[in-house]
Amino acid sequence: MNANTVVRFSDVKAVEPSHRFDERALERWMAEHVAGYAGPLTVLQFKGGQSNPTYRLDTPYRTYVLRRKPFGPLLPSAHAVEREYRLISALNLVEFPVPHAYALCVDASVIGTTFYVMDAVQGTVYRDGALPSVAPKARRRIYEAMIAALAALHQVKYDTIGLTGYGKTGNYFARQVQRWTQQYRASETERIEEVEKLIVWLPETVPEQAHVCIVHGDYRLDNVVIAPEGDRVAAVLDWELSTLGDALADCSYLLMQWELPADGRSALQGLDIKALGIPSRDEALALYCQLTGRKSVPDLNWYFAYNMFRLVGILQGITGRVRDGTATGDHAAEMAARAPLLAKLAWEFALRADA
Numbered sequence: 001m002n003a004n005t006v007v008r009f010s011d012v013k014a015v016e017p018s019h020r021f022d023e024r025a026l027e028r029w030m031a032e033h034v035a036g037y038a039g040p041l042t043v044l045q046f047k048g049g050q051s052n053p054t055y056r057l058d059t060p061y062r063t064y065v066l067r068r069k070p071f072g073p074l075l076p077s078a079h080a081v082e083r084e085y086r087l088i089s090a091l092n093l094v095e096f097p098v099p100h101a102y103a104l105c106v107d108a109s110v111i112g113t114t115f116y117v118m119d120a121v122q123g124t125v126y127r128d129g130a131l132p133s134v135a136p137k138a139r140r141r142i143y144e145a146m147i148a149a150l151a152a153l154h155q156v157k158y159d160t161i162g163l164t165g166y167g168k169t170g171n172y173f174a175r176q177v178q179r180w181t182q183q184y185r186a187s188e189t190e191r192i193e194e195v196e197k198l199i200v201w202l203p204e205t206v207p208e209q210a211h212v213c214i215v216h217g218d219y220r221l222d223n224v225v226i227a228p229e230g231d232r233v234a235a236v237l238d239w240e241l242s243t244l245g246d247a248l249a250d251c252s253y254l255l256m257q258w259e260l261p262a263d264g265r266s267a268l269q270g271l272d273i274k275a276l277g278i279p280s281r282d283e284a285l286a287l288y289c290q291l292t293g294r295k296s297v298p299d300l301n302w303y304f305a306y307n308m309f310r311l312v313g314i315l316q317g318i319t320g321r322v323r324d325g326t327a328t329g330d331h332a333a334e335m336a337a338r339a340p341l342l343a344k345l346a347w348e349f350a351l352r353a354d355a
Contacts, residue, residue, distance in 0.1 A: 012044035012056050019045060019053050026057075029110050033103040034117055036062070051240055053082055056120065065099065067074045068115035081165075082106065084239040087214070088297075089149040090161040091096035097149060097157035097225075097233050105123040121235040123225035128276075129257060136277025141231045143279050144287060148223055150254060153298035154247045163214065167244025171209045172304060173201045176249070177231075178204045187316045193342055194347040201355050207283075207302060209246050217241025217249045220257055220266040251288055252303035255281050260345070261302055294355040302351035308346035315339040 027041045042058040043066075057064040069080050085104040092100055099118040106114050131139045158166065168175055181199050216223075218241050227234040258281035260267035273280060279287070285297065316339055347355070 006064050006106055009296040011047050011159065015045045015055070022317070026182040029105060030064075030103075030117065033105070034064070035102065038221055051177055051238075052084075052298050055119070062100070063120040064117050065120050066115055066117050068111065069113040072113055078255075079115055080240060080242045081116055083242065087116055087163070087166070087242050088118060090158075090163050091156070091214075093161045094156055096153060096156060097235050098238075099235050101335075112284050121225050123234040123280030124228050125221050125222055125225055127189070127266075128264050129221055129268045130262065130264075130271055130276060131278070134196055136275075136340075137276040138230050140279060142221075142226055145226065145230075145232050146221060147254070147279075147287050148226065148291060149236060150219055150250055151288055153216065154250070154292055156214055158208075158214050158244060161300075163244070166242075171206055172212070172215070172243075172249060173209070174203065174206045176245070176310065177206065177306065180310045184313040184316050186323070187319060189316070189319050192312075192343045194340075195309070197355070198305065198343070198346055198350060200287055204308060205302060205353070205355075207298060211247045213247050215243055215247070217243065218249070222355060225340060247292070248297065249307075250302060251285070251297070252300055253307045255285060255300065256304050256307050258284070282347065288304075299353065301349045305346045305349035305353060305355075308342050312339050312343050312346065315342065 023041060023043050025207060027039050027045070028035045031039070037059070038061055039059055044056045044058070046054045046129070052067050055068075057066055067084065069081055082104060085101055088101040091098045099121050102117045102119070104114075104116040105111075108114065126142070127133075131142065134142065149209060158164070182201075184195065192313045216236065216239065218238055219236070223236065223238045224233045226232075226233040227238065242259040257266045258268050258273075260269055262268055264269045268278065271278075289295070289297070319339060
């Protein structure tokens, strides 16, 4: 099995020197705030991750996961682990597949920044969309399970679980275009002509908002834990970008993986997906529509252009953290270098949408 294909809860390393904190202070805090906690505590760091550093917390009786903000200066509204915690806690109420959230700490004196602790969910996170270690029939089941979980998320009645006001009012896409333009400008390191065109074109062509629901914001294969039996999602992870918005944002973002060149990550374009047993993009969309009762979707080219533009904003933020020496993850510089290519692809989709 390719070690880069899957990530289990054993895929950890010793805590990097720049990511260390006072573990004894954490242990004292957990004893007071995490129900049922009993030490001693051992802290390890998960490999990968480009945004909020994540740690495995082992005790003799239970394994936990800690997510924290990066140390150092941060962009406004970025790395909002408080929002992640609020969202996960709310979804616990309707038994949507997320880890159980134990407690949030906003007191920076404990480990140096805001963090929260949640349960460790057993299963597998697949990094490579081709699923090379999985049989063809099992591949289809994994993709169908991922689509089913997204459809279920979009049907959660957010106002009944305390999430009224979780997102701002008004058109979701208009807000997001403005937000990622601001984030891009805040981290800008070089001029990318295609980005400049998108910054002008996207606000002028924002589609009308459809169904408002909980939006994950980064829904893809490597942000879900597949249960050991392989036919359901055990947990959806990484809710940093979640909000209330248009369901087509998540749906088109997931479908975009079929349009991005395969590179050993979630993207699938160029692979023989029929031979692999992976649903086609149209099959994935049809299943999502069936599960949500949606009769049709608009032309997706605008949505693909928007999502790729948003990815450029995210990657530009990583570029800024590489520049500032605060980037997390083993491949931050490599990911940052992808921004110009994604900007070109985004503009190609904009042209297909009559830009």
